[in-house]
Amino acid sequence: MHVASLHIHPLKSCAALDVDSLDVVPRGPVGDRRWMVIDAANRFVTARAEARLVLIRALPQDDGLSLSAPGCAPLMVAAPRNGTRVQVRVWDDHVDAALADDSAHAWLSNFLGRPLRLVHMDGRSHRAVDPAFGAPGDEVSFADGYPLLVISRAALDGLNERLEHAIGMTRFRPNVVVDDCAPHAEDGWRRVRIGAVEFDAVKRCSRCVFTTIDPVTAVRDAQGEPLRTLRSYRDAGNGKDVLFGMNLIARGTGTLHQGDRIEVLEPQ
Secondary structure (H helix, E strand, O other), rough: OOEEEEEEEEOOOOOEEOOOEEEOOOOOOOOOOOOOOOOOOOOEEEOOOOOOHHOOOOEEOEEEEEEEEOOOOEEEEEEEOOOOOEEEEEOOEEEEEEEEOHHHHHHHHHHHOOOOOOEEEEOOOOOEEOOOOOOOOOOOOOOOOOEEEEEEEEHHHHOOOOOOOOOOHHHOOOOOEEEEEOHHHHEEEEEEEOEEEEEEEEEEEOOOHHHHEEOOOEEEEEOOOHHHHHHHHHHHOOOEEEEEEEEEEEOEEEEEOOOOEEEEEEEO
């Protein structure tokens, strides 16, 4: 097995960026989901509610983030320094985050059509992984629950064989795509080494309506695909969860590269 491709999402729910390498730190790949949109109640906003978030392209810069989107002038957002901090909510977690400047809020509000703000997860921000699946001290970014997501390319191929219209891997927003393995090989991992970095495989990823949004058009599939098809053969058996991909927690730091070898150290 080897790494076929690597991806980050600098702004939660924004367009994916393809990268040649990932620097892995405890809370996940550097530059991945360190920025997030919030509403007036300081609650996280994702493409589940605002599908057009997937049309925003966010590029990490040395001291901030650049934003671009159809019909909008590009905007450079400086990383907040010693400014206002707010308690934001991500699912059931409350996180201390740094508020971006007013120009970023205005840009997002104009594009999405309602009052919204932008926050940054900096070194003062901390968010714990669910203790049922992580160890004491494990942290995560603004990602839904875990620092890194991996999916086998063969799993997508198997899904596309069942769909009327094939879809791309960007629907599932992984950080690492694996090649030269069986479909859903990641289901059988407990501990794995990617390049020189070791990871615990802690929980299969439960998928939601986000997967039904076309990342190019931001249009939701009228038939509920691919979630409807996935439910026919990837149901967790509990009547609600549909599983596709594996969540990882790094047990060290280092850099992942395209082509890196993947070795299963401990199977499930």
